[in-house]
Amino acid sequence: MRTLVIGGTEFIGVHLVRALTRAGHEVAVFNRGRRNERLPAGVRTIVGDRKDHAAVRTTLAGERVDALVDVTYAPTTGEDVDAVLDALDGRLGHALFVSTCRVYDHALPIPYDEATPRSLYWGEYAKHKIAGEDTLLRRQRERGLPVTIVRPTHVYGPMNTRNNETFFFDRLLRGRPVLLPGDGRWLRQFGHVEDLADAMVALLGRREAFGQAYNVTGEETITQAGFVELIADVIKRPLDLVPATAPTGAPAVPFGQNLAYDCHAVHTTAKVRALGVRPAYTLAAGLAQTYDWYLHEGLDRRHADFTADDVFLSRAR
Numbered sequence: 656m657r658t659l660v661i662g663g664t665e666f667i668g669v670h671l672v673r674a675l676t677r678a679g680h681e682v683a684v685f686n687r688g689r690r691n692e693r694l695p696a697g698v699r700t701i702v703g704d705r706k707d708h709a710a711v712r713t714t715l716a717g718e719r720v721d722a723l724v725d726v727t728y729a730p731t732t733g734e735d736v737d738a739v740l741d742a743l744d745g746r747l748g749h750a751l752f753v754s755t756c757r758v759y760d761h762a763l764p765i766p767y768d769e770a771t772p773r774s775l776y777w778g779e780y781a782k783h784k785i786a787g788e789d790t791l792l793r794r795q796r797e798r799g800l801p802v803t804i805v806r807p808t809h810v811y812g813p814m815n816t817r818n819n820e821t822f823f824f825d826r827l828l829r830g831r832p833v834l835l836p837g838d839g840r841w842l843r844q845f846g847h848v849e850d851l852a853d854a855m856v857a858l859l860g861r862r863e864a865f866g867q868a869y870n871v872t873g874e875e876t877i878t879q880a881g882f883v884e885l886i887a888d889v890i891k892r893p894l895d896l897v898p899a900t901a902p903t904g905a906p907a908v909p910f911g912q913n914l915a916y917d918c919h920a921v922h923t924t925a926k927v928r929a930l931g932v933r934p935a936y937t938l939a940a941g942l943a944q945t946y947d948w949y950l951h952e953g954l955d956r957r958h959a960d961f962t963a964d965d966v967f968l969s970r971a972r
């Protein structure tokens with residue numbers, strides 16, 4: 656298949672490009688060209704800024720693609736998604752949009768399936784993702800373009816641009832305590848980036864997936880505290896977990912980004928599993944592999960600033 660990835664040089668995008676290449680697809684990426692040295696050999700690059708809609712139209716004018724994956728959050732609005740679809744109008748076989756489980760109304764009881772009402776619980780981010788999803792669905796309804804929406808949550812793994820699992824590796828390796836928000840009982844789910852990439856590849860060109868949205872994440876559910884305990888277990892380090900709640904007006908408590916919000920985030924993946932798409936990694940195996948990458952990259956020797964932790968710990972103890 657001739658595939659086009661919008662983005663492709665950061666975290667999820669890189670893993671997607673690798674998975675497409677592994678599966679034997681022809682891959683082109685469209686981005687501003689800042690990190691194109693990360694791309695595997697044989698990937699064609701198209702340089703442009705997706706926010707410049709006139710340039711998107713000109714740059715993509717000669718492209719004919721079987722499948723488009725719109726990964727990047729630039730932040731990407733519905734108009735930005737529309738501009739790419741317009742530029743490929745009549746020359747595109749299937750469009751897949753990377754949304755997020757944060758489109759769901761997290762004030763509702765868990766778990767969230769794909770029919771859970773969407774809301775602006777998660778603010779601007781949810782607003783843009785909902786607009787992107789609706790843009791795709793409108794294309795299919797009005798112009799017959801086959802579209803698919805993928806909703807990941809808490810993606811982890813090598814090359815993560817967010818300081819999530821690395822946040823805990825940094826502290827545990829140095830024997831530092833880990834601050835935990837409240838009692839740490841909110842539920843979370845994590846999906847390995849390679850599983851997400853493989854799921855997207857598996858959905859491309861798949862007729863049953865046309866017009867559908869899919870939650871794509873790991874199959875395990877774990878509390879905030881359980882997640883940190885599992886990481887300590889996987890990397891074989893003792894854990895000193897310090898429950899902490901920020902007093903009003905205090906500086907922000909340095910929690911790992913995936914921990915620091917007060918609601919459950921649990922999503923059913925039965926719909927995508929019904930297509931035979933399942934994660935290969937357990938959470939423990941995925942964390943072990945991510946830790947190997949962290950060590951391999953020498954991130955265990957990087958400078959880490961614990962000043963904010965120390966301010967809070969001196970008050971908490």
Ligand SMILES: NC(=O)c1ccc[n+]([C@@H]2O[C@H](COP(=O)([O-])OP(=O)(O)OC[C@H]3O[C@@H](n4cnc5c(N)ncnc54)[C@H](OP(=O)(O)O)[C@@H]3O)[C@@H](O)[C@H]2O)c1
Nearest residue numbers: 662663664665666667668686687688689704705727728810
């Ligand atoms: N991480 C998670 O836990 C999680 C969970 C749910 C959903 N998601 C979604 O997954 C996606 C993350 O994708 P990602 O990890 O690949 O990183 P990303 O930060 O969304 O995308 C970065 C890529 O987009 C390109 N890019 C950025 N701005 C651009 C622009 N204006 N025009 C053209 N290209 C642009 C970058 O290359 P250049 O800088 O060279 O342009 C780079 O290739 C997002 O859509 C996010 O909402 C993530």
